[in-house]
Amino acid sequence: MSPRRRSPTSQPALAAFGRQMARYRLRANVVQQAIAARTNTSVSFVSQVETGKRRCKRSFAEIVDEVTGAGGALLELYDDLTRDGTPVPLWFDWPTVEQEAVMLVGYEHSLVPGLLQIPDYARPILRCEQAVSARIERQQVIMRESPAPATLVALVDELALYRPVGSPEIMRAQLEHLITVSERPNVTIQVVPAGGEHMGCGGAFVLATLSDRSEIAYLETTIRGITSDEAQDLTALSRALVELRENALPGRMSRDVIRKVAEEKWS
Template identity: 35%
Template sequence: MVLSPQLARKRFGNEVRRQRDLAGITQTQLGRRANLSQAFIGAIERGEKAPKRDKVVLVDAALNTKESLLSLWDSLFSPNGLSAYYRDIAVLEREASEIREYRLCALPGLLQTEEYARAFIRVGRPAASSEQVEEAVRARIGRQSVLDAEKSHTIYALVLDEAVLRHVVGDPEIMARQLERLLAVARQPNVSVQVIPYGTRNHPGLDGSFLLITVPERGQVVYTETRASGTPVEDSATTNDYARVFGDLRGAALPGEASQDYIRKIMEEYAR
């Protein structure tokens, strides 16, 4: 059930107070542990303030709740299954004329199968309930309509590090089916997928994944994220720099057909 903002803040504040009481510490002590002010902790507990997710990460760690506070925050303030910091990006994905994405460690949500997404989310959110996991899976799969070959006019260019294909999410069978899905999407006329193999010299993308979205009448938006938060940037100097890096990544990667052959080879290894 989706609560009103006021009730959501109140419920979250009550749980923070309960966890703090269980820990046997004061608001001031919690603030010191989380590097936050006592006034900020008090405002949360009274339901006056809804903290941003990165602050919840700090409180969760300070109280050693094993991400139960984080899971509660996600369910209360991201009831559609999307992290609060990703909602605006999901809107931009639907409006985009072009999406360029580079992934260093895991497949992007736009291409994940349900079972890959479920395994990935479960590992990343061990304290989440089954309902919360399934809600997040539905939200992730729901975003994929932006790449529908019959309905979408969005151009999607993806560059993957080989590590994305080698990290086993779930089990080898899940990976084989996931790479089969990746190959199917790669054959769409509006999609290109390239792989940067292990051993590539002077790899231009070792500092992390990013998403570069082009929206008509708005321009480019670059998006990067951490476990706790996401950052969209529209500054032209920054977006142009990321566009340059993406060009370098495409140059370092195998061409499209060779990349598909490479993905197929790894898929067959999983299927043995």
């Protein structure tokens, strides 16, 4: 499934808070490093909040309001923007997060992950040529030369290799593509053997690590994709990844399984 942006209204809210935060910080002659030190975050995080790319919690806004001498103005703005009780922002723009990631680790239980799909495989799923083109374009994050490509660890349930998408010819081409891409130094594909219960049974997800080592997660649902950087969500997904990787086959064995399925099931 392709990421769907739930609502654009969160982005103006992010930008509005970030602009005012930067305004008060500069007026008080406070550097971003000082904000980072007081809030126990990174300079990169402070910068991203000011540019409207990252969310912050009210506790962060409280400290910034105090440090910059905003006199409660930043807190008032934060509360106005979160009047319905939902933290700013409601959603991140996942494609942007994905392109900025230095590492992507995910699990897919029913389909080949989007970053590894060939156009003919993606077409029956997306049913929109524009969406197919957008998905293929996103794959540059692991194929590009400059900046350095992101590291991708894709855990794929064995059942996804057997689920027919399009024709047998498409399935064979898709699995052969997986074998080829898995030989790239920045890509690891591991097959999770079918059968048994594990923490990945709840659905597909991806955990992105950014250059400042912060993490953002993307979880797929039937209705829409959910993006989160809540500590409890990240912790739960990290635990799921540990369990999944314990059950997953090593890269070389995974290639052998993929090759066998391509030859025996889709020839």
